């Protein structure tokens with residue numbers, strides 16, 4: 020994850036699909052001002068279908084059996100007593116994340132490993148540029164939940180086009196060689212977990228670090244617990260909702276607030292599919308109001324006559340796949356001697372241009388560019404020492420050369 024910043028929450032406006040598409044269309048150059056990015060109002064996507072249509076994400080409700088969801092929630096509440104706030108240097112000062120976080124790796128059996136354990140371990144080691152303690156294994160309930168998540172993610176991925184630099188996959192145990200359908204293209208070997216207490220804990224706009232998960236990563240983000248409260252004017256009554264904001268990366272041309280209306284006892288899995296990190300930033304904004312969460316099942320050891328307690332806590336677990344070909348032992352080091360981070364080259368991708376960054380006048384070929392946005396072909400290894408070294412880095416950078424660095428197999432190479 021790169022350094023997040025907090026941004027004030029704006030009141031989102033609901034638009035129809037057609038209005039949304041119209042907003043993405045830039046004005047003609049004749050009626051647009053030559054300077055300053057186009058200003059569009061925030062958008063609200065109110066259903067999983069709308070989210071899937073307009074973003075590289077899918078939302079899946081109630082993916083775990085309620086008993087498992089509650090058990091996982093209680094287990095994470097207990098675990099999170101020892102979680103820490105991330106700290107890093109931003110220019111000349113230390114900033115601290117406005118929520119607590121930790122890192123877990125999946126217990127992988129020796130014969131099934133093939134380098135996964137190492138990749139996962141090193142991935143955790145330098146999460147957010149911070150030297151962490153050796154990550155602990157998935158607690159039992161997390162490992163159980165992970166099986167549900169992996170099934171959903173792989174099923175979704177089979178429906179989607181793949182990007183050339185995505186991981187090509189490896190044969191499932193027992194599969195005959197060359198059967199593409201049996202390739203395992205994604206598995207969760209690490210999980211970053213987050214705890215947000217009360218209405219104000221949050222995470223600012225950021226993209227997740229690609230250093231060990233590689234280009235066009237798929238990230239599965241499972242949320243449990245506290246829901247935020249809102250009263251959308253188009254709907255009657257009170258709805259509990261989970262709010263995830265996505266903002267198109269680098270451009271201020273489009274800002275989409277995704278609000279899915281969820282019943283309080285449900286959980287939500289948001290899959291950020293390939294190209295999401297390359298095209299969108301995401302955040303969890305502070306809330307004005309939250310509703311306490313009362314799990315449907317009691318915590319372990321609660322006496323039968325005792326009421327189930329309520330919580331103001333939101334637990335999030337982002338399941339990630341640390342790719343064997345991005346194992347940390349292969350991460351280039353900068354002149355400070357610190358492993359670099361991998362960044363997409365945003366200048367040379369196809370993107371919706373905005374007046375500040377584009378060499379092209381607004382309106383030129385924008386439709387083609389919008390369709391292709393997210394196709395990044397170049398990535399940089401850059402110095403990240405400054406995040407932990409009083410803001411002092413060496414400005415090292417080099418282009419990732421997948422052939423010379425021996426990475427892959429990639430999706431484009433797998434038939």
Ligand SMILES: O=C(O)CCC(=O)C(=O)O
Nearest residue numbers: 020211213227303335337
């Ligand atoms: O809590 C969430 O839903 C998002 C967490 C997140 O963005 C991260 O861990 O990188």
Ligand SMILES: [Fe+2]
Nearest residue numbers: 020226227301
């Ligand atoms: Fe993130």
